[in-house]
Amino acid sequence: MVAPEPPTPPPDSPNPPTADASTTAEGPGGPPLLLMDGIVKTFPGVRALDGVDLEVAAGEVHCLLGQNGAGKSTLIKVLAGAHRPDAGTIHWRGEPVTLASPIAAMRLGIATIYQELDLVDGLSVAENVFLGHEFATVGVLHPGRAQAATAELLARLGHPEISPSRPLGELPAAAKQVVSMARALSHDVRLIVMDEPSAVLDHDEVDNLFRIVSDLTADGVSVVYISHRLEEIRRIGDRVTVLKDGRTAARGLPARTTPTRDVVALMTGRSVEYVFPERPEAQAQPAGEPVLRVEGLAREGEFAPVDLDVHPGEIVGLAGLVGSGRTEILETIYGARRPTAGRVLVDGRPLRPGSVQAAVRAGLGLAPEERKTQGLLMLESVTRNVSLSCLNRFSRAGWLDSRREREAARARTRELSLHPDDPDRPVRTLSGGNQQKAVLARWLLRGCRVLLLDEPTRGVDVGARAELYAVIRRLADEGLAVLLVSSEVPEVLGLADRVLVLREGRTVHQGPATELDEHRVLDLVMEGSPS
Amino acid sequence: MSTGNSREPVTGVMLRKQPPPTPAQPPPPGGSVSTVLRVLDVRNLTLLAVLAALVAVGGFTEPDQFLSTDNLTLVLTQSSVIGVVTVGMTFVITSGGIDLSVGAIVALSTVWATTVATQEYGAGGILFCAVAVGVGCGLVNGLLIAYGRMVPFIATLAMLASARGLALLISDGKTQVVDSKTVLELGYEESYILGVPPLVLIFAGVTVLGWLLLKRTTFGRRTVAVGGNAEAARLAGIDVRRHRLYLYLLSGLCCGIAAFMLIVMTGSGQNTNGNLYELDAIAAAIIGGTLLSGGRGTITGSVLGVLIFTTITNIFALNNLQSDAQQIAKGAIIVAAVLVQRRPSGTTET
Numbered sequence: 001m002v003a004p005e006p007p008t009p010p011p012d013s014p015n016p017p018t019a020d021a022s023t024t025a026e027g028p029g030g031p032p033l034l035l036m037d038g039i040v041k042t043f044p045g046v047r048a049l050d051g052v053d054l055e056v057a058a059g060e061v062h063c064l065l066g067q068n069g070a071g072k073s074t075l076i077k078v079l080a081g082a083h084r085p086d087a088g089t090i091h092w093r094g095e096p097v098t099l100a101s102p103i104a105a106m107r108l109g110i111a112t113i114y115q116e117l118d119l120v121d122g123l124s125v126a127e128n129v130f131l132g133h134e135f136a137t138v139g140v141l142h143p144g145r146a147q148a149a150t151a152e153l154l155a156r157l158g159h160p161e162i163s164p165s166r167p168l169g170e171l172p173a174a175a176k177q178v179v180s181m182a183r184a185l186s187h188d189v190r191l192i193v194m195d196e197p198s199a200v201l202d203h204d205e206v207d208n209l210f211r212i213v214s215d216l217t218a219d220g221v222s223v224v225y226i227s228h229r230l231e232e233i234r235r236i237g238d239r240v241t242v243l244k245d246g247r248t249a250a251r252g253l254p255a256r257t258t259p260t261r262d263v264v265a266l267m268t269g270r271s272v273e274y275v276f277p278e279r280p281e282a283q284a285q286p287a288g289e290p291v292l293r294v295e296g297l298a299r300e301g302e303f304a305p306v307d308l309d310v311h312p313g314e315i316v317g318l319a320g321l322v323g324s325g326r327t328e329i330l331e332t333i334y335g336a337r338r339p340t341a342g343r344v345l346v347d348g349r350p351l352r353p354g355s356v357q358a359a360v361r362a363g364l365g366l367a368p369e370e371r372k373t374q375g376l377l378m379l380e381s382v383t384r385n386v387s388l389s390c391l392n393r394f395s396r397a398g399w400l401d402s403r404r405e406r407e408a409a410r411a412r413t414r415e416l417s418l419h420p421d422d423p424d425r426p427v428r429t430l431s432g433g434n435q436q437k438a439v440l441a442r443w444l445l446r447g448c449r450v451l452l453l454d455e456p457t458r459g460v461d462v463g464a465r466a467e468l469y470a471v472i473r474r475l476a477d478e479g480l481a482v483l484l485v486s487s488e489v490p491e492v493l494g495l496a497d498r499v500l501v502l503r504e505g506r507t508v509h510q511g512p513a514t515e516l517d518e519h520r521v522l523d524l525v526m527e528g529s530p531s
Numbered sequence: 532m533s534t535g536n537s538r539e540p541v542t543g544v545m546l547r548k549q550p551p552p553t554p555a556q557p558p559p560p561g562g563s564v565s566t567v568l569r570v571l572d573v574r575n576l577t578l579l580a581v582l583a584a585l586v587a588v589g590g591f592t593e594p595d596q597f598l599s600t601d602n603l604t605l606v607l608t609q610s611s612v613i614g615v616v617t618v619g620m621t622f623v624i625t626s627g628g629i630d631l632s633v634g635a636i637v638a639l640s641t642v643w644a645t646t647v648a649t650q651e652y653g654a655g656g657i658l659f660c661a662v663a664v665g666v667g668c669g670l671v672n673g674l675l676i677a678y679g680r681m682v683p684f685i686a687t688l689a690m691l692a693s694a695r696g697l698a699l700l701i702s703d704g705k706t707q708v709v710d711s712k713t714v715l716e717l718g719y720e721e722s723y724i725l726g727v728p729p730l731v732l733i734f735a736g737v738t739v740l741g742w743l744l745l746k747r748t749t750f751g752r753r754t755v756a757v758g759g760n761a762e763a764a765r766l767a768g769i770d771v772r773r774h775r776l777y778l779y780l781l782s783g784l785c786c787g788i789a790a791f792m793l794i795v796m797t798g799s800g801q802n803t804n805g806n807l808y809e810l811d812a813i814a815a816a817i818i819g820g821t822l823l824s825g826g827r828g829t830i831t832g833s834v835l836g837v838l839i840f841t842t843i844t845n846i847f848a849l850n851n852l853q854s855d856a857q858q859i860a861k862g863a864i865i866v867a868a869v870l871v872q873r874r875p876s877g878t879t880e881t
Binding site for chain 1: 756
């Protein structure tokens, strides 16, 4: 497939850093600016998009809503030309197009501001803004023109104090966001996609952002705005499309008048219901001493002091959005990050802060969020992955007894019904759920007493999740204490006994899971009601 | 209070509410000192200081010999071949790659360019052949890495082995003497221009071109971007793969030029030429401040690194010290340079 690209100037030629006003010529009767129809994108083991529709009119702010994993990020990557869809059609101003590469998308006038800022730290601000479409004559740069144009863009964005010549790596996150925006505006844009632009901005900055967005739409530029904050969507949005489980749940809702209840209802409620194992009799206050106690643990700039207890046999869940501090809390408990205040106690004895070794020796085990890069040796066998944490148990004078190692590892993987039951199989070839079981088996073999689970079902098929939930519950029943982090609210509510709800690094609610429902948690997470 | 700090705390500035669109303002005058420092680059100043200290040591221990015009010319001439190779290497490392095959490519180029068949075409034939062989090897490296998706370390390691083998095969292990007077005369004192040997002028030319290419062209800018954040470069619409191909072509081209210079210098082609050039070039680039992980590199720093190494070798030779002592000193300098350049307030966690 070849993209029918319109004749455009070569990539080296500078584009005027202003929006083309001719987009306003598109009347309300004309075709929509963008029409995506039945977009499907499958990654190995995961169907990220399963028939998504999106329609954006010229000059509107179109909000994209959905829970984590609903497919928003994949959709905007398709729109940016970074992912090729497996099926579906895209129409741009009424013409069918193929967004074959980032350049193809840019040439049409689609610019994307990503959430994970994709800028180069080693280059200056101006160099980042014009990366890929530099001011140059036969390859020779005009740094002066780039700097002047960057200064102009930054002034337009209300940030004349950011110096275009400054190395990007020296800027704080909020300023990088502004540079990212200047970068998007440096193209001849008709559509700007903003992926949670307000996540790293403070209050005044958000006002400034909204002013920029309304300036853009007044010029006829369309904005696709992704945010979890409903109040923002009410302020600047025109229409809303809701994604759920890789499908469009609703499109073209009026942003200001649709009741929050309806939006939340569209985002929740699943086509595939999760099956959660039964909880033991809910105890109001778990008996006995907690095995893990966290007292006033905090990291400046990441999360405010948090207190929590986990008893043997109990599952405690942390719910919150990306950036709410949930992963950071887990990693700080584990010693991978050094706390700025507070302490962690296991069996009443404080752990040495910032030491993973101390945490592991005390009986903590972490199943990290990035299983493939932080948890497993993907090319190695199941046995070697499981035995990694306690190799010296199978060795005499440094010499490994591989038969004993294999038997011990196999006993654990069978306990978790890891499938297929082949200890020599490379973990790379296992499904996501079984890879997670390999991680759990490692900690069981080590004899750990507190399991910290960070997004345990990330990349695990919906069907295979129930089994993983059952395994986690069984481990708790056998006396393990489990601290669970998940961006999927139903998972936390269905699995955990008690839940902490986090919003922007603060605990906004703590209580038994049975007293909460998904709507209430989403309200807490998105609106931050006082508690 | 750090009121005298030239680095402004941007966080504080960001919090100030900005008025609606204001015309672009010139950068605050307080930044002028830091701007001057940035242009001069503190790292390169440090390297210059090291070089000056070495010259002082040389002048102190062997004043008559070291500071003589002949000796200083010799130091520059000795620097020029490895210097040209290092310029190419700097580009490759800045982009996050590595080229282990430079020494072998130089050897193969010198041998191929001095075969009897090639020499029939005279000086032009020798020059053309040396450059063509270099670029050809670079092309193979680049295709394997960019489109064959091989790790640069492996692809260029394979090239190292094959090119050396081919050089041995062609030369049969013998030294091939150059007949062309034009080529040989380039090395004689008669052809010095204003007292500067042509080889040093070539080195200077390559350095200036390399500096311009890295600092002043889209190619250089994109090289830094590819090394600093390849995904960001891809999303910015840069054809990262084709860019990688060009980088190894460039390194091959530099090797070809260096091979021709070596032929002029030695009047011959040999399969043992360019031994361990890859390590010298990498070391010079690293002490010059180029990040081995990519995303940062300067030609000035690399060239200063080359000059420092050659000067050390020269001083040690003049003082009749063994080459093992030279190697130890080089190793110590690499370690010291990297330790000094490490940023004091680096983040310890990821």
